[in-house]
Amino acid sequence: STFVTNHSAALLFHFVVRLRFAHLRVTAKKSHSANRQSLNSLVCNTQILNMCCWKGVFGCPLIIDVSSLPLSVEEPMSLGAEDDREERPALVPSLFPLIPPTLYFSTASEKVELLPAEQRRLLKWKMSTVTPNVVKHTIARSHFKVTKKSHDWLGCWGHHMKSPGFKAIGEHQKLNHFPGTFQIGRKDRLWRNLSKMQARFGKQEFSFFPRTFVLPQDIKLLRKAWEDSGSRQKWIIKPPASARGIGIQVIHKWSQMPRKRPLLVQKYLHKPYLISGNKFDLRIYVYVTSYDPLRIYIFSDGLVRFASCKYSSSMKTLGNKFMHLTNYSVNKKNSEYQTNSDDKACQGHKWALKALWQYLGARGVNTTLIWEKIKDIVIKTIIASEPYVNSLLKMNLKTPYSCHELFGFDIMLDEKLKPWILEVNISPSLHSNTALDVSIKGQMIRDLLNLAGFRIPQKEDVIAPCSSASSSTSSLCGGNRERTKPDLSADEKVKRAFYLTQRYADQDFLSTVLDVLTPEDVRLLAESEDELTRLGQFERIFPSPSSSRYLRFFECSRYLNILLDQWEQKHWNNRTKGISLLTSLCQKGVHLGTSDPAHMVRNCGKRTSVYPKKFKFV
Numbered sequence: 355s356t357f358v359t360n361h362s363a364a365l366l367f368h369f370v371v372r373l374r375f376a377h378l379r380v381t382a383k384k385s386h387s388a389n390r391q392s393l394n395s396l397v398c399n400t401q402i403l404n405m406c407c408w409k410g411v412f413g414c415p416l417i418i419d420v421s422s423l424p425l426s427v428e429e430p431m432s433l434g435a436e437d438d439r440e441e442r443p444a445l446v447p448s449l450f451p452l453i454p455p456t457l458y459f460s461t462a463s464e465k466v467e468l469l470p471a472e473q474r475r476l477l478k479w480k481m482s483t484v485t486p487n488v489v490k491h492t493i494a495r496s497h498f499k500v501t502k503k504s505h506d507w508l509g510c511w512g513h514h515m516k517s518p519g520f521k522a523i524g525e526h527q528k529l530n531h532f533p534g535t536f537q538i539g540r541k542d543r544l545w546r547n548l549s550k551m552q553a554r555f556g557k558q559e560f561s562f563f564p565r566t567f568v569l570p571q572d573i574k575l576l577r578k579a580w581e582d583s584g585s586r587q588k589w590i591i592k593p594p595a596s597a598r599g600i601g602i603q604v605i606h607k608w609s610q611m612p613r614k615r616p617l618l619v620q621k622y623l624h625k626p627y628l629i630s631g632n633k634f635d636l637r638i639y640v641y642v643t644s645y646d647p648l649r650i651y652i653f654s655d656g657l658v659r660f661a662s663c664k665y666s667s668s669m670k671t672l673g674n675k676f677m678h679l680t681n682y683s684v685n686k687k688n689s690e691y692q693t694n695s696d697d698k699a700c701q702g703h704k705w706a707l708k709a710l711w712q713y714l715g716a717r718g719v720n721t722t723l724i725w726e727k728i729k730d731i732v733i734k735t736i737i738a739s740e741p742y743v744n745s746l747l748k749m750n751l752k753t754p755y756s757c758h759e760l761f762g763f764d765i766m767l768d769e770k771l772k773p774w775i776l777e778v779n780i781s782p783s784l785h786s787n788t789a790l791d792v793s794i795k796g797q798m799i800r801d802l803l804n805l806a807g808f809r810i811p812q813k814e815d816v817i818a819p820c821s822s823a824s825s826s827t828s829s830l831c832g833g834n835r836e837r838t839k840p841d842l843s844a845d846e847k848v849k850r851a852f853y854l855t856q857r858y859a860d861q862d863f864l865s866t867v868l869d870v871l872t873p874e875d876v877r878l879l880a881e882s883e884d885e886l887t888r889l890g891q892f893e894r895i896f897p898s899p900s901s902s903r904y905l906r907f908f909e910c911s912r913y914l915n916i917l918l919d920q921w922e923q924k925h926w927n928n929r930t931k932g933i934s935l936l937t938s939l940c941q942k943g944v945h946l947g948t949s950d951p952a953h954m955v956r957n958c959g960k961r962t963s964v965y966p967k968k969f970k971f972v
């Protein structure tokens with residue numbers, strides 16, 4: 355970097371911006387060579403940094419003027435007069451002008467207004483064999499119809515798939531996975547990636563997972579650790595890609611080690627926190643709406659799953675799965691297993707997370723502190739997957755709109771109430787065996803779908819693409835149209851490079867990122883503010899007022915994370931000013947790039963830089 359102090363750097367950026375405006379007026383002016391040189395050095399950096407940034411993945415926001423839609427549709431009540439559920443509008447308007455509304459999803463106690471037939475016809479959901487009932491019920495209340503056809507759907511809740519499969523997803527379609535999340539969803543990858551973080555950032559920050567070995571690769575290391583820790587040490591062994599507790603065992607003799615490889619071997623957390631003598635773990639629901647910028651949400655409730663047999667540290671009991679495992683699939687086979695249908699009660703072998711907080715709170719435990727530590731684990735673990743997911747996203751997806759993902763984090767509390775991560779599930783069970791499950795998972799899925807922000811596409815987006823479909827990689831067809839999305843404008847690249855190349859950027863310097871907002875800045879900030887209005891019982895944990903400290907854990911620092919972090923620091927306390935600033939910018943169409951040359955010229959779908967042709971860098 356050529357910049358000496360932050361302050362002069364900020365000044366230069368403003369100079370760059372002003373220079374561009376000067377160009378607008380006096381294009382023929384000569385002798386810009388010195389300035390051009392400094393610009394060019396920024397642009398060189400841009401090219402390097404592009405590998406880390408979204409390459410022009412711009413939704414061409416479709417505009418639905420909400421006021422033009424009929425406010426209420428006159429339809430005879432098909433369910434009869436006794437249906438006195440409150441009716442809710444089908445669309446949630448954006449906070450901002452010229453941004454389309456999103457679809458509303460209700461709880462069972464509400465019903466959703468019908469959209470006009472023309473739009474209702476577009477509400478198609480692709481069914482998969484793994485689509486859980488809570489999802490089916492929630493989308494049905496918003497009048498989605500299930501489709502078997504592979505191309506005309508808006509949403510799908512299905513299996514994870516290989517990365518190239520994502521290429522076939524259309525711009526108006528949303529699937530409940532990101533490519534590459536198996537980097538944390540498979541047990542062996544999770545430990546590898548977390549260990550890598552531990553090696554880089556130290557045990558102080560990354561000490562929430564037990565020492566782990568992946569066999570066969572780590573067999574020598576394991577042998578040594580095994581000898582060093584003595585015969586009292588217990589180990590838990592897990593097949594790397596199993597689920598529901600299958601193949602999990604606790605052992606303490608080398609001879610008990612299965613021959614079958616690959617295998618994950620971990621130091622067993624042998625002193626769990628016990629309630630009434632039983633071991634338990636927590637299922638925490640984590641939802642990511644976007645990986646660049648990274649936005650992570652955590653659901654305020656969850657499940658507490660108990661082992662169905664009282665815990666003993668005796669070596670003789672190691673074979674008892676009802677004692678050492680908490681998986682429901684294992685413990686339901688125990689005749690002692692008791693169900694619980696009450697989300698307030700501390701009874702049976704499954705509780706609501708909120709019931710656990712009450713139980714512990716009543717015993718003088720600071721549960722806020724435990725919750726803070728869990729959030730810390732979640733943020734760091736998601737960040738560990740971030741470089742991988744983002745590079746696959748950029749290779750395989752037309753737009754970031756198409757991906758979102760729910761993760762099930764399994765967390766255990768040790769005797770000192772320190773949380774440890776056990777695993778991350780990329781397809782957490784949404785089966786609802788009991789009223790407790792229905793109440794928690796139902797609310798969670800409903801809030802999640804609102805947060806997801808489903809939009810109604812323009813008709814031609816849905817109908818055109820598949821007429822000539824010949825996708826061989828996947829049955830998820832829908833995106834064969836030519837890509838119309840251009841790269842970022844040169845101006846935006848300059849700004850991004852500028853903020854990413856500062857080595858010793860302090861808060862004063864970084865805060866200048868908000869001084870001149872580009873169209874894409876405005877679009878993303880508006881999108882993020884809108885998301886915050888649809889939280890339900892989710893809480894956003896990244897970015898948050900205190901999340902700046904996590905930026906250093908990113909392998910590759912990203913402009914949009916800096917932007918959102920600065921925005922959050924400035925506005926978290928009172929969002930009114932920020933929202934009214936964005937409102938006025940959106941009113942002018944800045945986020946569409948269609949007006950206001952001060953924020954660069956860009957047409958929807960086709961953007962041009964304000965630089966004269968000979969001044970183009972890319």
Ligand SMILES: *[C@@H]1O[C@H](CO)[C@@H](O)[C@H](O)[C@H]1NC(C)=O
Binds near residue numbers: 599635678679681
């Ligand atoms: C089953 O329970 C054990 C012990 O509580 C845990 O380590 C493991 O990750 C669980 N497995 C699954 C697939 O949930």
Ligand SMILES: *[C@@H]1O[C@H](CO)[C@@H](O)[C@H](O)[C@H]1NC(C)=O
Binds near residue numbers: 720722723
């Ligand atoms: C509990 O922990 C939180 C988070 O560290 C802290 O802010 C709060 O003051 C603590 N509460 C009590 C009662 O100690």
Ligand SMILES: *[C@@H]1O[C@H](CO)[C@@H](O)[C@H](O)[C@H]1NC(C)=O
Binds near residue numbers: 537546550740
């Ligand atoms: C995680 O670990 C796997 C296997 O070692 C590696 O291929 C991958 O690049 C890692 N992912 C990240 C995000 O570092």
Ligand SMILES: *[C@@H]1O[C@H](CO)[C@@H](O)[C@H](O)[C@H]1NC(C)=O
Binds near residue numbers: 928929931
């Ligand atoms: C937030 O700021 C606005 C204007 O800046 C002010 O009118 C409002 O009272 C503030 N709200 C709170 C809760 O402080």
Ligand SMILES: [Mg+2]
Binds near residue numbers: 598764777779
């Ligand atoms: Mg599990």
